[in-house]
Amino acid sequence: MHIPDSLLPPAIAIGGYAITGGTTWYALRQINKDHDPTQNIPKASLLTAAFFVASLIHFPVPPSSIHLILNGLMGIILGYYAFPAILIGLFFQAVLFGHGGISTLGVNALLMGIPALYAHHCYQWGQGWVKKYPLGSTIWTFFTSASALLLSAFLFVSVVIANIPADLDTDLERQAILISMIGYGIQSLIEGTIGVMVVSFLWRVKPELLPHGGERGSPF
Amino acid sequence: MARETRTVTPRGREGVAILGIDRYAHLKSPVHRWQHPPKLLGLLSLIFTFAGVERLQLLPLMVGVTAGLYALSRLPFSFLWGHLRYPGLFIAGVVVFLPLVQGETVIVQWGAVAVRWEGCLTVVLIVTRFVCIVTVSLVLFGTAPFVSSLKAMRSLGLPKLLVDMALLTYRYLEELAEMRLRMQRAMTLRGFRGDRLTKRNLERLADLVGTLLVRSYEQSQRVYQAMILRGYGQPTTEQDQTWQGIHAYSWWGLVLTLVIACSFWIAPLVL
Numbered sequence: 001m002h003i004p005d006s007l008l009p010p011a012i013a014i015g016g017y018a019i020t021g022g023t024t025w026y027a028l029r030q031i032n033k034d035h036d037p038t039q040n041i042p043k044a045s046l047l048t049a050a051f052f053v054a055s056l057i058h059f060p061v062p063p064s065s066i067h068l069i070l071n072g073l074m075g076i077i078l079g080y081y082a083f084p085a086i087l088i089g090l091f092f093q094a095v096l097f098g099h100g101g102i103s104t105l106g107v108n109a110l111l112m113g114i115p116a117l118y119a120h121h122c123y124q125w126g127q128g129w130v131k132k133y134p135l136g137s138t139i140w141t142f143f144t145s146a147s148a149l150l151l152s153a154f155l156f157v158s159v160v161i162a163n164i165p166a167d168l169d170t171d172l173e174r175q176a177i178l179i180s181m182i183g184y185g186i187q188s189l190i191e192g193t194i195g196v197m198v199v200s201f202l203w204r205v206k207p208e209l210l211p212h213g214g215e216r217g218s219p220f
Numbered sequence: 221m222a223r224e225t226r227t228v229t230p231r232g233r234e235g236v237a238i239l240g241i242d243r244y245a246h247l248k249s250p251v252h253r254w255q256h257p258p259k260l261l262g263l264l265s266l267i268f269t270f271a272g273v274e275r276l277q278l279l280p281l282m283v284g285v286t287a288g289l290y291a292l293s294r295l296p297f298s299f300l301w302g303h304l305r306y307p308g309l310f311i312a313g314v315v316v317f318l319p320l321v322q323g324e325t326v327i328v329q330w331g332a333v334a335v336r337w338e339g340c341l342t343v344v345l346i347v348t349r350f351v352c353i354v355t356v357s358l359v360l361f362g363t364a365p366f367v368s369s370l371k372a373m374r375s376l377g378l379p380k381l382l383v384d385m386a387l388l389t390y391r392y393l394e395e396l397a398e399m400r401l402r403m404q405r406a407m408t409l410r411g412f413r414g415d416r417l418t419k420r421n422l423e424r425l426a427d428l429v430g431t432l433l434v435r436s437y438e439q440s441q442r443v444y445q446a447m448i449l450r451g452y453g454q455p456t457t458e459q460d461q462t463w464q465g466i467h468a469y470s471w472w473g474l475v476l477t478l479v480i481a482c483s484f485w486i487a488p489l490v491l
Contacts, residue, residue, distance in 0.1 A: 045388030054428075
């Protein structure tokens, strides 16, 4: 789900960088409100590397396999660090593997990063009322992870279709978005399931990795 | 996808070679001699200029500049080809239908399927831009140690926290990739067959992701202690790589690249 170089007009690519710059500034401002932001740098960096590596794991979807995006899970675990983490991860993917591109890095960071910030807020907001109900927690974590991926997919497909230099009519455009979203819908189900399983695993093994994890018992 | 062959990395440590972008950073060439901050600024401006090229008449010039730059860098062609293959497939998947839907001038027709001239020209434009941008990106990050390129980004005004996170992430990426391979190999040896979409398989893979996160978190606590012991966050006498101390050679390289970039923006106005 990376837009490669040369596909977007320069105004969109530069605009993407401008908005990414603003969002990064906002995320860093929130991070600097921590009592000791320095302490969290190694944690966020190594988790960024871990998410990067985890996204290389192939999940079987016969007859082929997919690799996960995990931006919803990143938002849940990393909070505001998720945006710089995604920016760095995408930069590495563009430079090291050629997935995405340098000129489209700003737009790609928004496509993945904004849903990660949404996942962070969505998960935090839900904790207030689902923490007492195991099933509620499971459903909310699933919803958060899956909807973050769906939001990314929707943004990605919309940006690509809106900027393909073809004379597509509105109906054809709508159909293309719909068909693409069906594929991503299946992936979002897997992404949501994996989100629930990983969060449940962390509650059992290392609850301090989750927001407020050390402060209360597992809802799973 | 990442090349995951066991090899000896340029740092002399056996590992998973996913970080081979700077494997030719030791070569001697005019581009290798170009210092980081002006090289970053110059080549990034060239990348954005290429992304904005809309006129077909400018494509030969763009290809010429790119080919000249790549030849000057003395990077092998196989290096470029290796980095073009996978993203090239994606681009091909996106643009392959353009000749069928864009434009009105039909050049070939098979029944209901018609190939249109305007669509073909758009494909040429997108593919040429793509190849040129990827090539310049490779020259930018392939002609210097990647860590130095990251540090040089501070001179372009990138926040310290972002650069520090990038440096640490890069430092542990290969190690975690190796850990992931080890764990997956162990799972396979214990009988895990990940070729079917079952709840059990998803649980095993989710446990793998969770274990990676837990291990990296535990390691981050040791890293933090080590960083504090080495004085991280304290005032330092070490100079960041800034615009001071840049050689005239590097300045001229920057000026030349900016002139080339500007000519691409001006050319459509006079053509």
